[in-house]
Amino acid sequence: MRDKMFMRFMTIPALLVxxxxxxxxxIQGLINxxxxxxxxxxxxxxxxxVDNYIxxxxxxxxxxxxxxxxxxxxxxxxxxxxxxxxxAVLLNKxxxxxxxxxxxxxxxxxxxxxxxxxxxxxxxxYNMGIINFFLNLAGIPNVDFLGDPSIALFSTLAVDIxxxxxxxxxxxxxxxESQSEAYYExxxxxxxxEWQIFLEITFPILKKxxxxxxVLRTMDxxxxxxxxxxxxAGGPGTSSETLNIYISKAGFSWFEMGYAAALxxxxxxxxxxxxxxxxxxxxxxxxxxxxx
Amino acid sequence: xxxxxxIMLALLMLSGCSxxxxxxxxxxxxxxxxxxxxxxxxxxxxxxxxxxxxxxxxKDDFEEETGITLNVEIYDEPxxxxxxxxxxxxxxGNYDVVATQFWYMPEYIQTGWLEPLDDYNTEKPDExxxxxxxxxxxxxxxxxxxxxxxYSECISCTGGVLIYRKDLFEKxxxxxxxxxxxxxxxAEILKEKEPDIYPFVARGDSSSGSFGTxxxxxxxxxxxxxxxxxxxxxxTEEMYEGVKDFVTLMKEYAPSDSAAMGWDTMSELFRQGKxxxxxxxxxFVSTYTSEDVSSVADQIDCTVITGPDGxxxxxxxGEGLGISAFxxxxxxxxxxxxxxxxxxxxxxxxxxxxxYDFPDTRIYETESYKEKTEKIGFFTEKLPDIMESIDSAxxxxxxxxxxxxxxxxxxxxxxxxxxxxxxxxxxxxxxxxEGVMK
Numbered sequence: 001m002r003d004k005m006f007m008r009f010m011t012i013p014a015l016l017v018x019x020x021x022x023x024x025x026x027i028q029g030l031i032n033x034x035x036x037x038x039x040x041x042x043x044x045x046x047x048x049x050v051d052n053y054i055x056x057x058x059x060x061x062x063x064x065x066x067x068x069x070x071x072x073x074x075x076x077x078x079x080x081x082x083x084x085x086x087x088a089v090l091l092n093k094x095x096x097x098x099x100x101x102x103x104x105x106x107x108x109x110x111x112x113x114x115x116x117x118x119x120x121x122x123x124x125x126y127n128m129g130i131i132n133f134f135l136n137l138a139g140i141p142n143v144d145f146l147g148d149p150s151i152a153l154f155s156t157l158a159v160d161i162x163x164x165x166x167x168x169x170x171x172x173x174x175x176x177e178s179q180s181e182a183y184y185e186x187x188x189x190x191x192x193x194e195w196q197i198f199l200e201i202t203f204p205i206l207k208k209x210x211x212x213x214x215v216l217r218t219m220d221x222x223x224x225x226x227x228x229x230x231x232x233a234g235g236p237g238t239s240s241e242t243l244n245i246y247i248s249k250a251g252f253s254w255f256e257m258g259y260a261a262a263l264x265x266x267x268x269x270x271x272x273x274x275x276x277x278x279x280x281x282x283x284x285x286x287x288x289x290x291x292x
Numbered sequence: 293x294x295x296x297x298x299i300m301l302a303l304l305m306l307s308g309c310s311x312x313x314x315x316x317x318x319x320x321x322x323x324x325x326x327x328x329x330x331x332x333x334x335x336x337x338x339x340x341x342x343x344x345x346x347x348x349x350x351k352d353d354f355e356e357e358t359g360i361t362l363n364v365e366i367y368d369e370p371x372x373x374x375x376x377x378x379x380x381x382x383x384x385g386n387y388d389v390v391a392t393q394f395w396y397m398p399e400y401i402q403t404g405w406l407e408p409l410d411d412y413n414t415e416k417p418d419e420x421x422x423x424x425x426x427x428x429x430x431x432x433x434x435x436x437x438x439x440x441x442x443y444s445e446c447i448s449c450t451g452g453v454l455i456y457r458k459d460l461f462e463k464x465x466x467x468x469x470x471x472x473x474x475x476x477x478x479a480e481i482l483k484e485k486e487p488d489i490y491p492f493v494a495r496g497d498s499s500s501g502s503f504g505t506x507x508x509x510x511x512x513x514x515x516x517x518x519x520x521x522x523x524x525x526x527x528t529e530e531m532y533e534g535v536k537d538f539v540t541l542m543k544e545y546a547p548s549d550s551a552a553m554g555w556d557t558m559s560e561l562f563r564q565g566k567x568x569x570x571x572x573x574x575x576f577v578s579t580y581t582s583e584d585v586s587s588v589a590d591q592i593d594c595t596v597i598t599g600p601d602g603x604x605x606x607x608x609x610g611e612g613l614g615i616s617a618f619x620x621x622x623x624x625x626x627x628x629x630x631x632x633x634x635x636x637x638x639x640x641x642x643x644x645x646x647x648y649d650f651p652d653t654r655i656y657e658t659e660s661y662k663e664k665t666e667k668i669g670f671f672t673e674k675l676p677d678i679m680e681s682i683d684s685a686x687x688x689x690x691x692x693x694x695x696x697x698x699x700x701x702x703x704x705x706x707x708x709x710x711x712x713x714x715x716x717x718x719x720x721x722x723x724x725x726e727g728v729m730k
Contacts, residue, residue, distance in 0.1 A: 039377055039378075039381045040377065040399055040403060040691065041403070042402065042403050042404065125549075125557075126547060126548060126549035126552075127547060127549075127561065127566070142548065144548050144549040144552070146549065146552050147548065147549030147550070147551045147552030147553070147709065148549075148551075148709065149551070149706060149709050149711045150711075152552075232552070233498075233499065234498075235497055235498040235499070235551075235552065235702070235705065236497065236498050236551040236552055236705050236706060236709050236711075237498050237702045237703070237705050237706040237709070237711065238498075238702060239706075239711075252370075252374055253370065253694060253698075254694065254695055255377055
């Protein structure tokens with residue numbers, strides 16, 4: 001009994017932090033979403049009901065931002081998973097200087113996203129960027145990575161994949177290395193090819209790890225902000241404006257806090273819905289017994 | 293009991309010695325009034341740019357003279373505005389002095405975030421440093437409200453010019469452009485004769501910071517985004533003609549990534565000698581003629597250009613320094629404002645080669661200025677004409693400027709990128725700006 005009381009007492013600091021930094025701002029945001037709160041207006045904020053939400057759902061710009069967010073997330077998660085899986089499988093096969101390769105592939109994880117975004121912005125530069133330099137050497141004319149509305153979003157997507165793939169590599173490689181060698185030896189004795197071994201042994205065993213990668217990468221991709229803001233700020237026009245960029249614009253360029261809060265509340269529930277969907281579909285938190 | 297009384301007396305004496313940062317003792321009258329705020333710390337919020345260099349370069353002089361410590365924070369414009377607005381909303385007064393861009397003045401004045409300066413100027417002028425009476429009214433007008441009250445000291449005021457490479461024009465016998473049509477003709481010739489150099493560069497990205505370029509160019513055709521009554525006029529014939537020519541310049545004679553080009557990349561290209569013409573504010577001439585940062589410093593000239601309407605193409609910009617209404621050190625802040633704009637400080641700026649265009653007209657008569665600017669006499673002799681050409685009528689003076697400018701410029705940027713025609717861009721701009729002004 002005393003032990004239980006002590007354990008409960010020790011959770012109080014964490015609970016306080018969660019309440020102050022998580023619950024309170026969310027409740028305040030929810031309240032603001034029903035008001036006309038604008039930081040650049042002298043008029044007092046007043047309750048306006050669901051006007052902010054009506055504005056949001058009737059605004060084409062919102063739906064376009066949401067659409068871009070979904071495209072961004074699906075491609076970022078999908079591609080970083082696939083690339084991460086290939087690299088993890090290859091890394092597992094390397095014996096010599098294995099750790100050197102691991103460190104190299106994990107470097108993007110230790111560089112701050114802000115630094116990465118600024119560096120890629122320079123590398124993408126139409127006139128002076130190193131990427132166009134190498135493209136020219138290959139006989140390809142300069143590409144306007146950040147100024148062409150049709151590819152600006154995908155240019156930022158590439159950077160997010162570069163940043164997020166190491167996490168996939170780390171988790172999937174841990175999964176591969178946790179498997180017993182006996183499975184592979186038995187398969188080789190039976191004459192299975194590398195591709196068959198991968199499809200029939202490696203991939204199924206990695207299912208749980210794959211789900212973890214997908215969930216984490218989805219959460220990361222949904223939160224992406226600084227990469228896009230620093231590289232294109234949502235431009236040209238609004239061609240690379242995702243939901244987070246739009247929320248930031250509403251809140252910190254226009255200072256329409258009521259509307260930004262409504263957008264933020266929507267984003268919160270949207271992310272929760274996606275997380276819930278993935279977890280339910282994959283049974284991530286169910287034990288093996290309960291799933292059977 | 294005696295002990296307690298002694299302690300209380302000591303505490304009282306100690307509290308009497310602590311300063312508040314405001315003038316300590318009027319009745320005593322300090323020999324040097326500039327030292328009256330000694331011990332005060334002023335938090336100064338500034339924007340990146342050459343206007344800020346003089347402060348960071350010479351702040352030790354001010355601190356030594358006054359005993360006031362300057363705590364300077366420098367940010368890009370959006371971040372600066374963000375910080376100032378958040379501070380004002382919290383009413384904390386964390387910043388005493390703030391750099392004010394003229395386009396945000398309607399917003400700042402309406403919300404009461406800036407301290408009016410007229411009473412300070414009347415009652416507390418520093419005899420040597422105060423320069424307000426030497427700044428043209430056209431420059432000060434950008435920082436006044438409808439009743440004429442002044443809310444910022446103007447530290448920089450620019451107009452729109454076409455900056456060009458005189459060596460290339462001389463080499464190919466091209467007449468110096470005087471009109472927008474001349475610019476298009478010159479661009480066509482240069483494209484053919486100098487294939488490795490972009491005939492034209494200007495800002496084309498979708499931010500409000502590039503609004504001044506496209507809207508200023510369109511003014512030369514008699515077009516404006518908002519008319520004098522605040523009605524949205526993006527889809528007029530004049531606007532179409534102006535934007536059509538501008539988009540032509542940007543698509544056919546400027547770099548392919550012009551739709552993503554801000555002032556920094558535009559300036560970089562020109563300084564590296566990769567562009568022949570640049571339409572922007574006259575402040576850039578100081579940068580392009582500086583041998584420290586420009587590879588074409590000796591090959592620059594500039595001119596004001598007019599459009600079919602006869603109006604000069606604009607790139608009006610004014611930056612000021614204001615005192616936060618929530619500052620707890622307003623008198624000390626006022627002293628700092630006067631120092632920043634004093635003849636003494638701007639002479640040092642000239643000497644250090646930081647910039648050569650100032651709103652204070654006295655500087656142009658000094659021998660030191662004439663000597664220092666001998667090499668760029670081509671520019672300094674045109675400054676009066678450039679200042680004369682400034683016409684604030686084209687600028688949407690609304691507290692919603694940021695949204696209006698962004699709504700308009702986003703469409704222009706997409707037209708430059710080839711994503712839509714000029715007609716579509718202006719139709720979309722009309723709807724978007726009307727939505728903002730509703």
